[in-house]
Amino acid sequence: MKIGLEVHVALPTKSKLFCSCSNGEPELPNTNICPICMGFPGSKPMLNKGAVSSALGIAKALKCRVSGSISFVRKVYFYPDLPKSYQITQMEGAIGHGGSLEIEGKSIRIRRIQIEEDPAQLIREGALTLIDFNRSGTPLVEIVTEPDINSEEELRSFIANLRSILYYLGVDINREIKADLNISISEVRVEVKNVTGIKSLTEAAKFEIMRQEELLKNKMEIARETRGYNEKSRSTESLREKETDEEYGYIYEPDLTSFGTEGIPFSEAVFISVVSKELAEGTGVNSKTISEMTMLDRHTLSIISRLKERYSVRSIIHGIQRMKKYAPEEESEAAIEKIIRLVEEGKEVTKEMVLDAAAGRKISVNYSAVGSEEIADMVEKFLKENPEMLSEYRKNRKTANLIISRIATENRLNPKDVAKKVGELLDRYASS
Amino acid sequence: MWCNVESIKEFINAEKPSDYYERLLAELSALNREYHPFNLINEGLGKHGAFPFSTKANICVKGFETTAGSKMLKDYIPPFNATAVERMFGAGHFTFMGETNMDEFGFGTFGLNTETPARNAFDSDFVAGGSSSGAAVATATLKYHVAIAESTGGSIATPAALNGVVGFTPTYGAVSRYGLIDYANSLDKIGVMSRSSADSRLVFDVIRGIDKYDTTCSAAEITCSGRSTLFTVKELMEHTDPAIKSEFGRLLDKLGRDYEIREISVEALSKAIEPYYIIAMAEASTNLAKYNGYKYGFQYPETNLKYNDFFTEARSEFGMEAKRRIILGTFIRSESVKEKYYTKALSVRGMIIREMSKVLRDGYIISPALPIPTPKVSEAERLSPTQNYAMDIFTIPPNLGGFPHITFPYGKKSGMPIGAQLITSQFNDYSLFEFVEKWEEGFSMQYRHNLGSI
Incomplete structure (x- = not known):
């Protein structure tokens, strides 16, 4: 079974991606708009550096290669929520490429991280479809994974880990996460589009896996198609057969020439401060000292934030200190967790144990036999x-x-x- | 003789009769009935500021219907000024005269792709040139006036030359495009037309400079680094009509007294038309996508149609050339041929920019503006689309590469003005004015109309 994800989350910037309208809480419909986010003829986009900074933080936390310069493309399609009839998004010039996110025992590769504008919101009222442009042009980050997720459990831990990384970058996906799922249990790839919310995401996957397995069991054909998720019936429904890839006629966005990322700071966001504050509360140690003492980077902090639910803060800090002392380059969450577990069990962590854990070997806990x-x-x-x-x-x-x-x-x-x-x-x- | 003088300063300082603007408005209406330079005339002319300026109809003016010459933008009244317009108003001396006629969305060489084409200021049987047709005709018929025009592939140079005025297209990025209704964003440049080089320079100084609303706008310093050599490019001259060739030869003889003239071969320049049209159409087809009857464009009343039928009906109001460019541009962008056309065009464009940059370090490139004598409207209408596109042979290389260029009148052929085009390195825009000012010392154009004379 192969599952790949395209996750869209909103970036926590002050203003929209290409104009100075606020990126705030919803107001009255169509009040937070301007000629740029409405695509008025003559208007041009201007890039919000804060969004780039925020997305760079995510790319770094997901261990992506960060491009020295970024560029944008126009993705052209006709839909009433898209006032310019093209969406400004990224492809080759995306903000990050080739990263990974650790889940228990394995690494899920991240293909690409890109920023793009959200379309307007369509509101159905009886026979009418109303459009609220307040959301038009708000910044999204899209995280595209390789199809490395091989089970429902892995999907759940991927989302849990992603959620905690994003949370400490100030992106709260409990509020809003939208994803497209690519699920194939045979040769045929089925896409489930626009699934909203973490709960729906796992439920949609669960249903779709079941559906495909059922078809295979009955020796029936799985169609290559795009499906939607129905939250009420908790099932996926066919939207359209997919003979060929959609044609979006991408071209470079000529209004936004390439930008160097060098001058833009990575988003430090709330990450370090929040985690060390939480650690401080558990240990009574000054939060600044914690960050300095343990030289915590964002990646490690995100691991801590997840392990905190299962281990005591003391064991985590002790384990990570051991890790940093004997294998400072090691970043794998699985290895760190093994060491923490040893600490929790009351074992003394030696250099050999850390090296065993880092190399992915079985950790030998051979104490000297003495009377x-x-x-x-x-x-x-x-x-x-x-x-x-x-x-x-x-x-x-x-x-x-x-x-x-x-x-x-x-x-x-x-x-x-x-x-x-x-x-x-x-x-x-x-x-x- | 007012050449080589800023008519702007002369006019502002002059005593004008109290009913000057009223009389001018009446003259404009009469002019418009014969030559159609204006899509819109501002009845409030003279209320704010003194010296009249017009804008090409694809440049947004707050509160005035701005249609880019298209029925698809009928009733579009922008709630903001283009940056160039904002700066003209901000300068205090200028009064908005109106919006000038143009080929729909800038698609055309002769100004004919519009409902009521503007006619040549010297003879209304002849084409005005395009796509900034109205801007050139207004400049050639009004004694005191400057035009804010726009060029994508030659839309300033060609009509300026055909109407005997100075047409200045700045370096790409020197003037903000904010408020310009897009044709091809990586090629579009807002520029100026005037009767003298000095006026164009003055207006350029008002409208240029960095603008946070246009990311492609540059903060680079504009230089005035004169060159002593004039290059003619063999590959381009080969396609020139003999009559134009001989007139142009006489111009070179005169210029030969002050400049060294050399013919060179720049193979790359014979390959400019194809990548230009590929990039321009690809970008144009995305820019026109918004005019589909949803939020912008003709609001087709019948909404109970199938997806494809609705868009076909809603986009029926586009002119023929716009439809052609949407179809070709959409084709060029499609996944199966994109590498072959779009991607390749981008790389050829890069090569042309490199080649031209090298040449322009050592001298200006000079050429006629149009390879043929001014055609009559009836003659131009018979040209096929590809024959039309070939008319841009001289104007496309500098436009494709974003190089500043200027056209200036140097004589007449059978009563119709002829113009030459001078190109220099990026951001060396001032040297073009210097060159033309020197030329104007020994030449002045005699216009058929001088409306608004004091």
Whole structure:
């Protein structure tokens, strides 16, 4: 099974993509408009650099190659929601190419990230179709994946991970996400267009997979077609047979010559500040210190934001610190999660373990086999060499964990075994 | 003799009778009945500012119906001024006279692709040239007037030459296109027509300069780097009518006293017409897509039709040439042939720009403006579309490459004016005025009409 996605989300800019109308909450219909977003003859688009900055942030977070210069194309089609009868979008000159997003155990390739303008909104009222141009020209980012998603579960984790990355870039897709799904379980590719909302997206996929499987089981043909999703019946419906690709007659948008991306800052958005604030709340440590201490980049922060739901913040930070110390280049979420899990299980994370995790090998947790007498000697030796630890312990009994972990790491011992011995020895030394 | 003088300054400082503008308006109506230079005459002429300027009908003027010469834009009244117009009003000295006649959306060489074509200012049996036909006729018939015109592939140079006026097309990006109703955005340039080079220079200085509303508008400095050599291009001259060739030869003899004249071969320039029309039609077909009866264009009353039938009816009001360009342009953009035409045209255009840039570093390129003597309306009507397109042989290379060029009158042939075209490097626009001002010292055009004389 192969699933590819084209996800559209709204960018959180102050103004529309090509004019200075506000990109705000809906007002009265057709009040937030101007000659540019209405496509008046004679008007020309002017590019909103804030949208570029925001999209660059997303491209970076999804590990895309960022083009040194970007350009636009006209996608021509007739529809009442499109006042110019072409949409300004991107192709070769898109903002980012060739990225990836990690989900459990694998990487989903991102083909392209592009910015484009949203058409107006069509409102059906009985026999009438009304047009509200307030939305016309608001900025969208389109994220196109390769067909690397192979199951419903993978689709769900892809969307969950994408959602958290976008969330920390200030893009909240809980509010509005629109996607086209390409689903093929055989040779034939079926497109499900304009699915709105995360829930519908997974439901549409679920239905479509089921439908195609059913057809295959009954030895019936799957038509190459475009389908729509009906939210009420939770099913997909055929819109049109697709003999050939649609003809949009793309040409370069000559009103927007190519722009260099060098001068435009990446959107720092709320990302670092929000995540470190949340971490700070969990640990009591100053949020600035957290970002500095852990040298967190956006990618790592987005991983943290997802893992936070399953692991304690302490384990996450500890695990990531270990990761950064022994394998600073490693970015895979799966590897980081393995290490965090070890921390959570109370294991001491060694350099070997980190390297195993980074290489995708099975992590060997082989502690030195020693008797309890030998452990007692090691503890004794440690306390003699580090008298300050003992005096700390006298003040605060909780530092015992720190002593245990240092002894276990230095001697490659199982911390649980050390803990058994440390208790009595510490109390003995402390009182002497 | 007022040549080589800014008539703008002369006029502003002159004593004018109190009913000057009223009389001028009456004269304009009479003129328009015979020559049709205006699509629209501003009855408020003279109310704000003094010196009359007109705009080509594809340049938006707030509150005035601006149709680009098309029935599809009937009743379109822009709620904003084009940047060039805004700057003319802002300068304080200029009064809006009206909108000038043109080929529909700028599609034409002779000004005939419109309901009531403008006629040549020297003889109404002859073509005015296009597509800025009305701008040239108004300039040639009005003593005190400048025209804001527009060129995509020769729409300033050709009509200016045929009516014996100066026609200046700036470097692409020197003047904002905001408010220009698009023909082909990567080729369109707003420029000026006037009776003297000095007037064109003055107006150019008013309207040029960077504009946040047009991304393609450039902040580059305009230079005045004179050249001492005049190149003629063999590949272009080969297609010239013998009568024009001999007149042009006499011009070169005169210019030879001050400039070195050399014939060169620039193979690339013989390949300019095809990429020009491919790019222009591809872009035009996307620009005209909005005139489909939904939001813009002819509102076809019957909406209960099938998809294709509705658009066929709604777009029936386009003229023949516009329909031709929509069909060809749409074909050119289609996936199966795009590489072969559109993509290739873009690369040939790049090659032509490189070749011309090299040549223009060492001298101006000079040529006639039109390869044939001014045709009669009846003669031009008989030309096939491809014969029509071939008339642009001299004007297309600088337009395709965005090079500034100017046409200036240098004589008459059988009573009809003839003009030459001078091209220079990008952003060296001022040198063109300098050249023509020097030429005007020894030549002045005698016009048949001088409406609005004081």
